[in-house]
Amino acid sequence: MENRKIDISVVIPVYNEEKIICESVDELHKMMTGFGKNFEIIISENGSKDRTRELLSGICAKYSEVKYLTSDTPDYGAALKKGILAAQGEIVICDEIDLGIYDFYRNSIDIISGGEADLVIGSKLLSGAKDERPFFRHLATIIINFLLRILLGFKGSDTHGLKSFRRERLLPIASKCLVTKDLFASEFVIRAERENIKIKEIPLDVKEKRTPSINLFRRVPNVIKNLIKLFYALRIRG
Numbered sequence: 001m002e003n004r005k006i007d008i009s010v011v012i013p014v015y016n017e018e019k020i021i022c023e024s025v026d027e028l029h030k031m032m033t034g035f036g037k038n039f040e041i042i043i044s045e046n047g048s049k050d051r052t053r054e055l056l057s058g059i060c061a062k063y064s065e066v067k068y069l070t071s072d073t074p075d076y077g078a079a080l081k082k083g084i085l086a087a088q089g090e091i092v093i094c095d096e097i098d099l100g101i102y103d104f105y106r107n108s109i110d111i112i113s114g115g116e117a118d119l120v121i122g123s124k125l126l127s128g129a130k131d132e133r134p135f136f137r138h139l140a141t142i143i144i145n146f147l148l149r150i151l152l153g154f155k156g157s158d159t160h161g162l163k164s165f166r167r168e169r170l171l172p173i174a175s176k177c178l179v180t181k182d183l184f185a186s187e188f189v190i191r192a193e194r195e196n197i198k199i200k201e202i203p204l205d206v207k208e209k210r211t212p213s214i215n216l217f218r219r220v221p222n223v224i225k226n227l228i229k230l231f232y233a234l235r236i237r238g
């Protein structure tokens with residue numbers, strides 16, 4: 001187990017997920033074992049107030065491939081970045097605990113291994129995608145994407161979908177990102193575009209296992225604040 005080369009790291013930020021954490025990690029662990037590659041699963045938790053942490057300790061005791069990181073302030077982007085920086089795998093896959101879209105894992109690993117791209121993004125807006133989330137969440141994705149395109153020249157169709165990437169190529173980019181919360185993923189993808197990383201978007205079929213814990217409209221002030229920060233980080237400081 002120690003010192004073995006890790007082929008794939010799966011990084012998942014989690015927050016107050018006591019209802020689905022155990023079954024989701026069990027399912028993911030089983031699926032990854034079936035792949036026949038060396039893997040690790042990094043659960044990056046912060047700020048949970050429910051039994052998530054306690055359950056994670058039990059999960060890590062059960063599976064040697066599962067690790068968890070924890071800290072006190074809830075922050076999706078900070079958790080994702082921390083997980084990416086801790087990952088050891090040749091390929092890193094960023095997923096969410098309520099998704100687990102394994103077709104994306106398989107397709108993106110093939111694309112990266114075949115040298116077609118170093119970063120693969122699962123898009124909810126690309127032709128062929130299926131977004132089964134509630135209408136207002138789909139609309140929010142369209143609006144954020146539109147703003148990123150007009151304000152920051154983003155060329156793709158979605159910065160928030162699942163991602164897979166070759167770690168050695170993308171690690172310097174993750175390290176440079178300044179913005180946290182919901183827009184870390186946007187900064188990461190836009191910086192990758194600007195640094196001419198080979199990117200390929202593939203359509204995603206998104207169906208959540210539960211409704212999100214944080215109300216969409218309560219996220220708006222933070223998104224606006226971080227959009228301004230992102231604009232400053234990418235337009236002014238480059």
Ligand SMILES: Nc1nc2c(ncn2[C@@H]2O[C@H](COP(=O)(O)OP(=O)(O)O)[C@@H](O)[C@H]2O)c(=O)[nH]1
Nearest residue numbers: 013014015045046074075076079096097212213
């Ligand atoms: N560490 C961490 N994870 C979070 C936070 N908020 C959401 N997540 C995780 O991010 C993923 C997506 O969250 P979700 O509530 O479904 O929001 P969505 O992105 O709008 O679908 C899930 O794995 C959540 O547990 C947070 O503040 N901190």
Ligand SMILES: [Mg+2]
Nearest residue numbers: 096098208212
């Ligand atoms: Mg979700």
